[in-house]
Amino acid sequence: MSPHSVPLLPYRPGPVAWLGIVAATCLILFLFEKILWLVVPFVMGLLIHYVLSPLKYRLLLAGVPHKTAAALVALGAFLALGGLLFLSVPRLSTELGSWPELTARYLDGGIRLLTDSVRQLEKRFSFLAHAHVSRELALQIADLTNSFAHKYLPAVAVTLAAWAPSLLLGPFIAFFMLRDGWRFKKFLGRSVANAYFERTLYLLDQVDRTARVYFVGLLQLTVFDTLCLALGLWVLGMSNPLLLGLLTAVLAWVPFIGSVMGCVVVVLVAATDFPGNPGMAYGAVLLFVVVRLLDDFVFMPLTIGKSLKMHPLLTVLMIFVGGAVAGVPGLMLVLPVLGVVMVLGESIGMIVTDARLRARHAHARTLREAAARRGL
Amino acid sequence: MASILKLSFGGKAPAAHHRLGKTFLFSGLTRRQLKIVDALLHDRHYLAGEVVFDLGEEGQALYILLSGRMAVLHPAQGELPLAELGSGDFFGEMALLDELPRSAQVRALEDSHVAVLFRGDFEKLMESHAELASRIAMQLARYLGNRLRQMLVQRPASGD
Numbered sequence: 001m002s003p004h005s006v007p008l009l010p011y012r013p014g015p016v017a018w019l020g021i022v023a024a025t026c027l028i029l030f031l032f033e034k035i036l037w038l039v040v041p042f043v044m045g046l047l048i049h050y051v052l053s054p055l056k057y058r059l060l061l062a063g064v065p066h067k068t069a070a071a072l073v074a075l076g077a078f079l080a081l082g083g084l085l086f087l088s089v090p091r092l093s094t095e096l097g098s099w100p101e102l103t104a105r106y107l108d109g110g111i112r113l114l115t116d117s118v119r120q121l122e123k124r125f126s127f128l129a130h131a132h133v134s135r136e137l138a139l140q141i142a143d144l145t146n147s148f149a150h151k152y153l154p155a156v157a158v159t160l161a162a163w164a165p166s167l168l169l170g171p172f173i174a175f176f177m178l179r180d181g182w183r184f185k186k187f188l189g190r191s192v193a194n195a196y197f198e199r200t201l202y203l204l205d206q207v208d209r210t211a212r213v214y215f216v217g218l219l220q221l222t223v224f225d226t227l228c229l230a231l232g233l234w235v236l237g238m239s240n241p242l243l244l245g246l247l248t249a250v251l252a253w254v255p256f257i258g259s260v261m262g263c264v265v266v267v268l269v270a271a272t273d274f275p276g277n278p279g280m281a282y283g284a285v286l287l288f289v290v291v292r293l294l295d296d297f298v299f300m301p302l303t304i305g306k307s308l309k310m311h312p313l314l315t316v317l318m319i320f321v322g323g324a325v326a327g328v329p330g331l332m333l334v335l336p337v338l339g340v341v342m343v344l345g346e347s348i349g350m351i352v353t354d355a356r357l358r359a360r361h362a363h364a365r366t367l368r369e370a371a372a373r374r375g376l
Numbered sequence: 377m378a379s380i381l382k383l384s385f386g387g388k389a390p391a392a393h394h395r396l397g398k399t400f401l402f403s404g405l406t407r408r409q410l411k412i413v414d415a416l417l418h419d420r421h422y423l424a425g426e427v428v429f430d431l432g433e434e435g436q437a438l439y440i441l442l443s444g445r446m447a448v449l450h451p452a453q454g455e456l457p458l459a460e461l462g463s464g465d466f467f468g469e470m471a472l473l474d475e476l477p478r479s480a481q482v483r484a485l486e487d488s489h490v491a492v493l494f495r496g497d498f499e500k501l502m503e504s505h506a507e508l509a510s511r512i513a514m515q516l517a518r519y520l521g522n523r524l525r526q527m528l529v530q531r532p533a534s535g536d
Contacts (some may be wrong), residue, residue: 054504057503057504057505060412060504060505061504061505063408066415182415182416186418189418190418194420194422194426194428195427197418197420197492198429198433198435198436198437198492198494199436201418201436201437201492201494201496202436202494202496205494205496205497209496356430356433360427360430363425363426363427364423364426364427367423367424367425367426368423371423
């Protein structure tokens with residue numbers, strides 16, 4: 001038995017492997033949509049875990065044992081969040097009480113901006129005036145807003161109530177990830193045969209790295225977006241610029257739709273805060289477009305772009321596929337899921353096509369069987 | 377009795393009593409630091425004749441032999457081992473430094489128990505516990521320096 005090696009050719013996934021990767025991504029998204037009540041708190045737990053794990057490492061470095069460090073960090077985060085909520089309860093309760101009026105006020109502001117803009121257009125283009133576009137628009141919007149609250153608000157309230165217990169799972173999952181996450185990798189490693197062990201460790205590491213870089217990148221992107229939008233809105237003179245910036249940055253987590261919704265929110269606020277000054281709303285739209293461009297060409301490559309080394313066309317196509325398969329959750333989750341499935345697909349392909357690894361595994365199995373028969 | 381009490385209540389037990397304590401790579405680490413490293417290690421068992429890794433394979437991990445014996449083999453030497461390793465020795469150390477292929481095959485000569493330090497975990501250790509990781513890296517540099525010196529000494533001798 002002489003030392004032997006099969007020359008290693010770098011594995012590159014072919015068309016069949018890519019089809020498998022795309023199919024697996026779609027299947028996972030489809031299943032995720034069915035168990036969204038578990039996926040959302042899990043992703044939330046993962047995000048909290050990534051944010052808090054540097055603190056846990058600091059405590060470990062100071063000599064605190066794993067379990068104690070996890071408990072201390074979780075307790076600290078819980079107290080900080082609890083304190084923040086406690087301090088903001090009086091303001092929140094006032095704002096929540098008046099939110100139907102606030103919503104109606106901002107909607108009115110937006111509608112006024114829209115009808116004013118259409119009237120301006122009617123003055124310039126006579127065919128629009130002949131068609132009574134502004135009157136028709138006003139009638140349709142009035143019809144929609146009259147039935148909006150009646151139709152949709154109870155459903156929104158029921159959905160929020162149903163999701164609340166599930167969202168409480170997030171911090172719970174984050175705590176156990178902090179406390180026992182390091183054991184999980186060992187646990188998975190133990191279930192793998194010696195021949196495939198190193199490759200499996202590499203695979204697990206790559207999956208963890210991809211998810212971490214994506215989600216941490218997403219958080220960094222949210223911070224950059226919030227700051228840029230808040231600064232721009234503050235310069236424009238709008239109220240609550242930081243809150244508005246944060247809201248629009250979080251909405252942007254949903255590709256395409258989220259950005260449009262964010263822009264609509266900012267325009268509504270601008271139109272309401274500055275009635276009769278449409279320039280402010282146009283300024284807000286311009287600001288939004290500038291921040292989006294900054295996002296796509298500067299922030300995104302610096303944050304999320306690092307995790308997903310995939311062709312832009314594939315990215316866009318997969319976002320559409322994700323939306324078609326699993327709706328809004330599909331839009332939000334398709335890129336991290338695709339990133340992880342790509343790593344899994346490439347690594348499994350590498351293992352399956354390596355004849356030497358399979359031969360070594362067969363040899364080890366023969367040795368184990370011989371050892372088990374010894375003395376019989 | 378006093379020492380038993382000291383150990384069971386987590387007192388400062390000598391690092392040498394730890395299972396990693398006699399490995400050159402980890403000498404100089406305190407017991408607490410050894411525990412941090414140990415939490416990252418994966419335990420594996422190999423039967424006599426089983427290949428741990430092959431020549432030419434991309435290295436991802438360092439192996440510490442806790443018990444048993446292993447041989448380092450190279451095709452140029454046939455079945456004659458380049459080196460035999462025993463309890464406390466480590467191998468595959470270059471995998472912590474680069475992604476180059478393994479330069480030899482390692483095979484178990486008898487049933488063996490090893491602890492595996494994965495490169496990704498070592499990199500995380502460098503980020504989270506820089507002092508600890510730098511001590512390990514320093515020991516690794518010393519080990520490689522010694523090996524280089526030995527090779528330089530052996531080369532003129534073999535030329536003769």
